[in-house]
Amino acid sequence: xxxxxxxxxxxxxxxxxxxxxxxxxxxxxxxxxxxxxxxxxxxxxxxxxxxxxxxxxxxxxxxxxxxxxxxxxxxxxxxxxxxxxxxxxxxxxxxxxxxxxxxxxxxxxxxxxxxxxxxxxxxxxxxxxxxxxxxxxxxxxxxxxxxxxxxxxxxxxxxxxxxxxxxxxxxxxxxxxxxxxxxxxxxxxxxxxxxxxxxxxxxxxxxxxxxxxxxxxxxxxxxxxxxxxxxxxxxxxxxxxxxxxxxxxxxxxxxxxxxxxxxxxxxxxxxxxxxxxxxxxxxxxxxxxxxxxxxxxxxxxxxxxxxxxxxxxxxxxxxxxxxxxxxxxxxxxxxxxxxxxxxxxxxxxxxxxxxxxxxxxxxxxxxxxxxxx
Amino acid sequence: xxxxxxxxxxxxxxxxxxxxxxxxxxxxxxxxxxxxxxxxxxxxxxxxxxxxxxxxxxxxxxxxxxxxxxxxxxxxxxxxxxxxxxxxxxxxxxxxxxxxxxxxxxxxxxxxxxxxxxxxxxxxxxxxxxxxxxxxxxxxxxxxxxxxxxxxxxxxxxxxxxxxxxxxxxxxxxxxxxxxxxxxxxxxxxxxxxxxxxxxxxxxxxxxxxxxxxxxxxxxxxxxxxxxxxxxxxxxxxxxxxxxxxxxxxxxxxxxxxxxxxxxxxxxxxxxxxxxxxxxxxxxxxxxxxxxxxxxxxxxxxxxxxxxxxxxxxxxxxxxxxxxxxxxxxxxxxxxxxxxxxxxxxxxxxxxxxxxxxxxxxxxxxxxxxxxxxxxxxxxxxxxxxxxxxxxxxxxxxxxxxxxxxxxxxxxxxxxxxxxxxxxxxx
Numbered sequence: 054x055x056x057x058x059x060x061x062x063x064x065x066x067x068x069x070x071x072x073x074x075x076x077x078x079x080x081x082x083x084x085x086x087x088x089x090x091x092x093x094x095x096x097x098x099x100x101x102x103x104x105x106x107x108x109x110x111x112x113x114x115x116x117x118x119x120x121x122x123x124x125x126x127x128x129x130x131x132x133x134x135x136x137x138x139x140x141x142x143x144x145x146x147x148x149x150x151x152x153x154x155x156x157x158x159x160x161x162x163x164x165x166x167x168x169x170x171x172x173x174x175x176x177x178x179x180x181x182x183x184x185x186x187x188x189x190x191x192x193x194x195x196x197x198x199x200x201x202x203x204x205x206x207x208x209x210x211x212x213x214x215x216x217x218x219x220x221x222x223x224x225x226x227x228x229x230x231x232x233x234x235x236x237x238x239x240x241x242x243x244x245x246x247x248x249x250x251x252x253x254x255x256x257x258x259x260x261x262x263x264x265x266x267x268x269x270x271x272x273x274x275x276x277x278x279x280x281x282x283x284x285x286x287x288x289x290x291x292x293x294x295x296x297x298x299x300x301x302x303x304x305x306x307x308x309x310x311x312x313x314x315x316x317x318x319x320x321x322x323x324x325x326x327x328x329x330x331x332x333x334x335x336x337x338x339x340x341x342x343x344x345x346x347x348x349x350x351x352x353x354x355x356x357x358x359x360x361x362x363x364x365x366x367x368x369x370x371x372x373x374x375x376x377x378x379x380x381x382x383x384x385x386x387x388x389x390x391x392x393x394x395x396x397x398x399x400x401x402x403x404x405x406x407x408x409x410x411x412x413x414x415x416x417x418x419x420x421x422x423x424x425x426x
Numbered sequence: 427x428x429x430x431x432x433x434x435x436x437x438x439x440x441x442x443x444x445x446x447x448x449x450x451x452x453x454x455x456x457x458x459x460x461x462x463x464x465x466x467x468x469x470x471x472x473x474x475x476x477x478x479x480x481x482x483x484x485x486x487x488x489x490x491x492x493x494x495x496x497x498x499x500x501x502x503x504x505x506x507x508x509x510x511x512x513x514x515x516x517x518x519x520x521x522x523x524x525x526x527x528x529x530x531x532x533x534x535x536x537x538x539x540x541x542x543x544x545x546x547x548x549x550x551x552x553x554x555x556x557x558x559x560x561x562x563x564x565x566x567x568x569x570x571x572x573x574x575x576x577x578x579x580x581x582x583x584x585x586x587x588x589x590x591x592x593x594x595x596x597x598x599x600x601x602x603x604x605x606x607x608x609x610x611x612x613x614x615x616x617x618x619x620x621x622x623x624x625x626x627x628x629x630x631x632x633x634x635x636x637x638x639x640x641x642x643x644x645x646x647x648x649x650x651x652x653x654x655x656x657x658x659x660x661x662x663x664x665x666x667x668x669x670x671x672x673x674x675x676x677x678x679x680x681x682x683x684x685x686x687x688x689x690x691x692x693x694x695x696x697x698x699x700x701x702x703x704x705x706x707x708x709x710x711x712x713x714x715x716x717x718x719x720x721x722x723x724x725x726x727x728x729x730x731x732x733x734x735x736x737x738x739x740x741x742x743x744x745x746x747x748x749x750x751x752x753x754x755x756x757x758x759x760x761x762x763x764x765x766x767x768x769x770x771x772x773x774x775x776x777x778x779x780x781x782x783x784x785x786x787x788x789x790x791x792x793x794x795x796x797x798x799x800x801x802x803x804x805x806x807x808x809x810x811x812x813x814x815x816x817x818x819x820x821x822x823x824x825x826x827x828x829x830x831x832x833x834x835x836x837x838x839x840x841x842x843x844x845x846x847x848x849x850x851x852x853x
Contacts, residue, residue, distance in 0.1 A: 067609055106614040107577075127618040140471045140584065142629060144637030157628050157647060218471075218490045218603075220530070 055131075055208040055241055057081040057104065061113030064099050073099045075265040076113060081258075084239040086232065088256035090246055091288070096265040097245045098213055104243060105211050106130050117208055133207035135215060141186040141194055148173070148182040151200040165204075172203040175237055195227065199234065210235070210242040216251065228255060249289050253277070261285050279416075283423035286334045286416055292366055292391045296334045297381035298420050306331050308381075311349045313410060319417055319426045326421025337366055337383075337393040339414035342400075343407045350407030353390055358399045365396040367406070429526025437498065438516025438534075444480045445534075450521045453529055454488045463537075463829065471603075476537060483537035483829050484515055491519050491531040493603060498533055500602040507574045508716070510567060511599040512538055512587070538598055540590070540784045540827050544583035547595075548631060548640055557649055559594050561627075565656035566689075567597035568623060569664065570715050577615045579604030581623035583630045590783065590827070591731030592790045620657055624650040663688060667709040672699070678708055685710060689732045691717045725760035726768075730786035737790050738768070767809060774813040779821050781828040792816050 059079040065072045074096040081087045089097040102108040104115055106127035114123045122130050141150050151172060152165045160168075173179045176196040186194055202210065215231070216224045232255045235242050246252055252259045253273040260270040261284070269281040280286035286294050297308065301320060305312040315331060323329065343350045353369035371381055371388050383391050392408050400406050417426045432451050449457060454473045463476040463483045473488045489497070494517045501514035513536040521529035547560055564586055571578060578585075578599070585601035608615070631646035664685065670677050682692050693712030699705065714720075718735035722728055722742075730738065745763045746752055771792055772785045783791070796812035 105618070107612065107618055108614065109612045127614050128621045142633035142636070144633050144639075146636075149632070149636065153629050153632055154625055156632075157625060157650070218493050220490070 055118035056083050056116075057087075057209055057241060057243065058116040059100065059104070059113070060116065062100070062103055062110055062115050063112040064096075064103055064108050065111045072111075072265050074103065074262075077267055079260055079267060079270060081241060081243065084241055086235050086242045086244065086255060086257045088244045088246060088252040088259045089262060090249055090252040090259055091262035091268075093247060094264075095262040097247075097262050099265075100262070101211055101213055101243055101245045104209070105132060105134060130209075131207050132209045132211055133202040133205050135199065135202045135210050135212045141197055143186060146183050146185060147178060147189070147197050147200075150186060150197055151204050154201065155204060168204045168206065169200070172200045175203065175234070176200050192226070192230075195230075199231075203238065208241065210240050212242065212244045214246055215244075216246075231255065250291055253289065259289075261288060263288075279425070280334075281425050283332055283334070283418050286418070290336060292337050293383055294334045294336050294416070295340075295381060295383040295390045296332060298330050298332045301329055301331050306333055308351055311351045311409075313349070313415065315417070322419075322426055324419065324421055327419050328421070330420035332418040332420050332423065333410075334416035334418065335410045335414065337391040339411050340390075340392045340408040341411055342392070342394055343409050345407055347407055347409065350409050351390075352405050353392060353408055355400050355402055355404050355406060356389075358394075358402065360396060360399065363396065365394050365399045367392040367394050367400060369406070372405075429524065430522060431526070432522040433520045434518055435520045436516055436518050437495070439502070439514075441516060442480055445516070445518070448477060448479070448486075450518060450532075451523050451529070453523070454486060454532065485512070485535045485537050487533045487535075488530040489533055489603070491517075494519070494531040494533040497601075497603050497605075500605055500607060501535065503607055504571075504574075504576065504599065504602065507576075508714075509570055509574055509576065509599065510596060511602065512536060535600075537829060538587050538589065538600075539829065540787070541587035541598060542589065542827065543587060544630070545634070545639070547588060548583070548634055557644070558652065560588060560597075561649060561653045562656055563588060563591075563595040563597040564623070564627075565653055565660055566715070567599060568619065568653075568657055569660045571599065572611050572616050572619070572661070573664070573713065573715075575608040575610050577606045577608060577611055578602075578619050579606065579622070580626070581619055582626035584626075589731065590787050592733035592737045592787070594733045596731045596733070616661075620654055623657075624654050627653060660688070664690060664710060664713050667707055669705050669707045672704055672706055675706065678706075681708060681710070685713060686717045689717050689736075690715055691720065725757055726764045728764070728768075728786065730784070734784075734786040734790055737793060738786065741767070741789075741793060771809055771813045774810075774817055775821065776817065779817065781826040782821055782824040783827060788821070791820065795820060 058081070059077040061076045061078060062074060063072050063076050064074040077096075077100055089100055091097050099108055103110050106122070106125060110123050114121050116122065117130060117132070142153075145153065148166070148169050152169045155165045155168065169182065170179070173182055176199060178193065178196055178200065181189060181193065186197065189197065212231070216227055219227060228251060244255060253276075256273060258270055258272055259276050261268040261276065263284050269276060269285045276285060276289045280289060283296060287296055299306040299308055301307075301315055301323075304315060304317060304320065306315050313333060319331070352372055353367065354372060355367050355369045357368040359366040359368065369390055369392065371390060381388060381390060383389050390408075392406075394400065418424060419426065434446075434450055436445060438445070449461060454475050457475055457477070461477050463478045475486050476483055477486060498514045498517045501511055504511040505513060515534040515536050517531060517533055519531040521531065523529055544560070547556065564581075564583070567586065568578070568581060580601070580603070585599065587598045587600050588595045589598065628646045628650035631640060631644065631649060634640035635642055635644070635646065668677065668681060678695070678697065682695070685692050690713040692710050693714050694710070696709045696711050698707045700707075716732055718739055719730060719732045722730065722735040722739055725742070728735075728738065742760055742763045745767055746756075746759050749759075751759050768789060772789055775788055782788070792809075792813055795816040796807055796809060799807040799812055799815060
């Protein structure tokens with residue numbers, strides 16, 4: 054078991070100026086499940102491959118435990134890349150499928166058997182050890198594949214979008230399996246995905262990257278409740294946060310005719326860059342539907358109602374009648390907002406509803422830098 | 427509500443309308459036998475089937491949509507980079523079964539004619555030199571892939587096909603699913619790829635041993651290690667910096683000759699001298715495989731394997747000497763050799779026997795046969811006579827190797843009486 058440390062780790066691809074990973078500082082605790090997440094091209098896979106030894110590190114260092122592995126060959130790093138989808142060998146028993154890499158490495162037979170049996174127990178495969186893969190269900194075969202990595206007893210597991218080839222149903226199932234298995238094994242794990250739902254549901258902590266820069270690292274709850282900047286705010290959470298930039302007048306941000314009070318202390322922190330504007334984020338569940346004519350209500354024209362049983366979401370447009378609608382965007386697009394409504398009282402398509410941000414549930418960011426106040 | 431109908435989207439460079447006739451609304455696993463070209467074999471993570479299409483054979487793999495497009499594009503790029511790999515035919519998405527349930531996307535590749543899966547080559551009677559030649563072929567493929575910046579991620583025998591290439595084999599990449607194309611690979615990427623290759627190959631051989639298709643005496647670990655060694659040697663020969671004194675400048679040409687010998691052309695060679703000009707350092711910067719096959723292609727238009735080309739070029743040289751035409755333009759001599767020697771010999775093979783081997787491979791065997799006859803009869807047996815004997819006595823006994831998909835090992839040479847390789851797709 055070990056910690057993993059990225060210490061100003063930087064990767065610049067030849068012929069490019071902007072680093073693919075720019076001075077990444079990240080400390081992963083022993084036994085922790087850390088998810089690297091971000092849009093395509095953010096540097097998450099490059100970071101993982103740097104840790105695996107597949108990418109050169111141009112500046113900074115990488116440590117596994119106290120050991121500087123920056124220039125160590127991949128196979129000597131004591132890490133295991135885990136694939137969900139190993140092909141299993143049809144003529145070998147489950148035990149041999151799990152243990153053959155140890156055999157190649159020259160591990161004594163008794164040790165191999167012991168490690169395979171331990172792994173089988175964790176994976177609920179004990180009774181199948183002497184069977185051939187053909188006799189197993191799809192899920193059991195997947196566990197055998199996991200077993201292959203487990204018996205090596207590496208210090209760190211690395212997983213690069215391991216679920217991307219699976220269909221949606223299997224993806225959800227396997228997601229849970231991996232997460233619970235990792236907790237049982239307690240092996241430090243670094244997991245890469247572009248899917249923020251995967252990140253939120255699996256990770257002890259999540260590190261969000263964008264353009265090679267670490268944006269924020271924290272527990273799923275921290276990332277959700279206190280995103281450090283506009284990017285993280287918009288990236289984490291599904292449906293995505295509604296975000297808009299508005300002028301501030303007399304201590305209020307004006308959303309058209311509606312006004313949202315902004316704390317004096319916040320206004321005091323305005324910089325020149327902000328140009329007297331503020332960026333406000335509000336999650337779909339931070340909105341109350343209020344009766345027509347309520348002061349400060351934001352009118353929303355209902356485009357679609359998505360009913361999920363436990364929840365219902367209105368995907369609506371803002372109207373220019375109340376100001377610059379295009380100032381707001383959400384997961385649904387520009388000039389669109391998403392509102393969670395009572396699933397037992399859903400508005401009709403085409404209807405206009407009034408919504409109001411629940412006091413204290415807005416996220417305030419600098420309009421200039423995008424950083425959280 | 428009526429089920430959502432299937433709306434296929436076919437992405438292909440040269441779409442074949444016959445593709446539409448295949449039963450895309452049926453999961454690949456349940457395709458009717460009459461559609462399939464043979465039973466699928468080999469270890470694969472996915473369901474793979476072979477089907478006949480407009481007189482050719484295609485391989486169809488069910489795989490996630492994004493991965494399918496990605497692999498299709500990668501295979502196209504590898505083709506453009508002239509790396510031996512299977513040719514992608516297209517991607518089909520939007521499949522649904524009659525109940526409207528979505529089915530997985532498929533990636534379609536062209537079956538490589540005359541290729542042999544490893545399971546038919548590594549078998550109980552595996553001769554040590556066959557193993558060596560197969561491993562050599564894979565090492566060359568891996569080096570070539572790494573030279574163009576391709577990181578394979580899952581090098582294995584299952585992901586490789588072999589074709590006879592004179593007395594050796596040539597390896598082709600079949601599965602690029604886990605691969606990535608980079609400007610240049612780091613040493614870590616190459617080392618990891620090689621390590622994965624080693625472990626996978628040993629695992630695959632151990633599996634054959636577990637199934638009793640391969641003798642337990644065969645040292646699987648040694649074969650895996652041999653790959654790593656061969657790769658390392660070849661990589662060094664192709665990329666290493668060499669230093670020598672200013673007086674030893676002949677070593678520049680010697681290096682080029684050595685690379686040509688290994689089958690590589692030198693596209694760019696860095697030559698550096700130190701400040702006082704006493705030492706010279708050279709390093710190949712761009713090397714392209716296919717030195718001999720390119721030369722033969724230029725001279726005759728024949729497109730054949732590297733070692734087949736080497737053999738044919740030797741024969742061409744002999745022809746040139748025998749006809750005393752060394753002073754003439756090589757291209758003219760080559761043209762005459764083609765029309766007077768090569769083509770008549772290959773044409774002697776009756777149509778029904780042409781599925782046995784590729785023409786260049788047949789010619790290679792013919793040369794062997796002529797040598798054998800000449801030795802036996804202590805005279806120079808003419809080609810015409812040798813060809814007649816070969817077609818009568820040797821070729822009919824050869825298996826048809828044009829479309830071997832999941833052969834019974836016993837169908838092949840060097841593989842006497844072996845139980846059938848009868849496994850199924852796992853995973």
